[in-house]
Amino acid sequence: MEVKTPGAQQLETEVETNVDAGMLELAIHTSAVAAQHMDPHDQSLSRLINLQTDQVSEVHNIHQVQVEAPSRDLVSSDATQPFFEDSIHDLNILWGGMDGSFALEDSFSLGFTFPFGLPSGTAPGLDFSEQTYLSFSGASTSGASGETIADNHHSDDDASLCNYQLPPLNQNDGYNSQDMENTSERPNTPVERPEGSEINYPWRIGKDDYNAIISEIEQVRHILPDGFIFPSKYVFCRYIEGFFTGSHGHLPFLHLPTVSISNLTPSLILAIIAMGAQYRFEIDRAACYFKASKSLIDNHSFALVSFNSDFHPGLDVETFDSSQKVEFEVLQSQIILSTLGIWGHHNLLRDSLSMTANIVQSLRAIGNCLHEDNSDNESWQTWIQKEGNRRTVFIAYMLSNNQTILYNVPPKILSSELRSLYLPWPEELWKASSATEWKALRSKWPHSVSFGDAYTQLFRSKQSRRKRTRLSSFGNLVLVHAIFQQIFLAWESECCMSQSEHLVSLPDESLTKFHTALRRWQRSWETSSDPSITPSSPKGPLGFNATAIFRMACIRLHLNLGPHRCLSTWQPGIIAHAFLNAPVPTQSPQVYHAVLQSIHALSIPVRLGVEYVARTQTLTWSTIHSLCNLECAIFLCKWLETLAMNPTDLHDDTKKLLRIITSVLREADLLVPNINMEFIKSSDLRQIGAVLVRLLSRILKGTHVFEMMHVFCEALRIYANLLEKNI
Structure with a gap:
C-alpha cells in the first residue's frame, strides 16, 4: 500500500475542493513550486502534479469546444494553449509510457499506462488532452489480468513497449468509461488447471489416428488431383504444428484444448496442412494441398446442389447434427484456403476471391444469424459448439473485409446480416482445458452482448447511461472491422452522389460521426480482455490485430487509398506508380488524429529495432499489420506532400508532428534533412x-511467410526511388 507524504495528502485535498479552472491552475502553480523542494523519492506527489496538469488541460478544452462542424482549415495558433507542450520530448509522446525492466519471457504482458495525454489543442472539435480513466488513476490496470500496478516514474530512456493504449482520438463524445461493468467482474486471478488435466497438442498424432486419416483420404482419392501424395506421418505432424503455432491464433475457430485432427473432415485436414506447409516455408506443397482441399470442397458443393442433400439449414445449435458439423468444417476449410490465397500465392488469388462467394452462400444456407440465447445452464460441450460456430461466422465476415481492405472489392458479407449474433467470448474462456476451469472463468465473465447492440452503441448521438459489458479482444476486432466497412461504404456512396470526378473528402457530418465511433471503440478496446499494442501478447494476437484495422480506419476517413494502390496486380512497378499518382489528403483539424496514429504505427518497429523486426516479424506480426504500415507510410508521405505545397504557412502543431517524424527516423539511423x-x-x-x-x-x-509481403517491399522501394527522382 502506498503511503503519501503530508504534502501529497494536502495537495490532494486541494484538488478535490478547487473545481474552478482558475483555482486549479493556481493549485498547480503552487504544487510545482513545492515540488522543487520535495523529497525526490516521493513519487505520489509528482504523479498527483502530473494528474492535475492533465485535468487543467481538460478544463481549458471544455471552453474551446464549438457546437458547429469543425473547420476544414487549420486554425491560427494560440500561444497560450499550444497543441503540444514544448517541454514534452518528441519521442516521449510516443514512447513515454515504457518501462525498462521487463522479463524476456513475458516481455509484452506489462500493463503500464501509455501517457499519450497530449495537451489540449487549438483546433475546434479536437482534444488531445483527454486521457482514458486508466491514465487518470493513481495506478494502472493490467490488460492481462486486471490487477492493479503502481505507476512508475517514466523517462525518455525507458526501454520497453507499453502493453496497451493507442494514441488517443480524443473528443467529447459523451462516453464515460466509468459506465462500464464493475472492474471486479474482469478476471483478475489465474484459474488453476485441475489435477489430471493434460494440455492437448493436436500435432501429436499417433499411428492409429494417422492410419484413420489415411483411410479417410483414400475414400476420396478419386476426387483429388492426379498424382496427389499424402505426406508421411512426421511431415504431416510438422504441418499441423505449423498451422496451430502460426495461423491458428489469427483464425481461432478450432477449440485447441479438445480438437482432434482425426475427427475432422478431409477437406479441413488438407486445408490445415496447406496453411501449415506455408508457415514451414514449403510453398509448393502448400499450393498442392490447397488444390487438393479445394477439389473436395467443390465436389461437396456440387453434391449439395445436384443431389438435393438432406441438410436442413437454420437448425438450432442445441440439435447440432453431423450434417451441420460437416457444413461448418467445409466453411472453415474455405476460410483457411481463401486466407492463404489472398496473401500467399498470386496464382491462387482468383480461386480465393471466388471462394469467398461460396463462403457467403454456405453461411446463408446454414443460417448465419443464429438466434441463440445465453443460457447459464448450458454444458461446456454445448458452449464449445456454439462459440466455435459464431467464431467461424465472424472470421468469415472479417475475411471478407480483409479482401475489401487489400483489393478494394465490395464486402460480400454486410454487418447488418450479423446483428443478432453474440460477440465471441474472451480467449481465456476459449482456451480453458476442462469444464471445471471453464466454469470458474465463466462466472467472472457473466454477460455477453449481440454484435448489433454493441455496434449501434458506437454511433448513438448520446451514450446510454446504463452499464456496459466489457468486450473480448475478438469482439472489439469484429466491431472495428464493422466501422471500417461502414467507412468504405460511405466513400462509395459519396462518390456516386458527388458531382466531382475525384472526391477528396467525406462530409463534415460523416467525419464527426465516424470519429466519435472510433473514439468510443478505442475506449472499449482499452478496457477489453487484451488491449495490446505489441506482438506476441500472452493472450493472443487479436487485440494487436485490432489496432491495425483501427489505424487504417482513421486514415481512410481522410484519404481513400483503396482505389489508388492496384495491389490486385501483384506487380510492384504498377503498384508504385499507383502510389505516386494517389491523391493527397485535405488539410483539416481532424487529420492530426490520423497523422499521429500513423506515426505511432511506424514507431513501434523502430522502438523494437528495425533489423530485429525485419528478421522476426514472420511469426509474430500478422499480414494485416504489414498492410497497415503500408497505408500509414503512404498516408504520411501524401500528407507531407500537401504541406510541401505551401511550406511557409504551417501550424505550430503541424511543426510538432514534423519534429516527431524526424525524431523517429533518426532513431532508425536514417539520414533526415535538418529542418x-x-x-x-x-x-x-x-x-x-x-x-x-x-x-x-x-x-x-526480411523473410516472410506470404508472397504479398515481398510485393509490398519491392513496391515501396520503387516508390521511394520515384519520390527521390521527383525531388
Missing part, C-alpha cells in the same frame, strides 16, 4: 516522405 522550422523548404518535406517509405521497405525486407 529549420521557421524556414521549411518543400524539398525537405518531400525528402522526409521518401525516407519514411524507405523505412518501411527496410522493415519488410
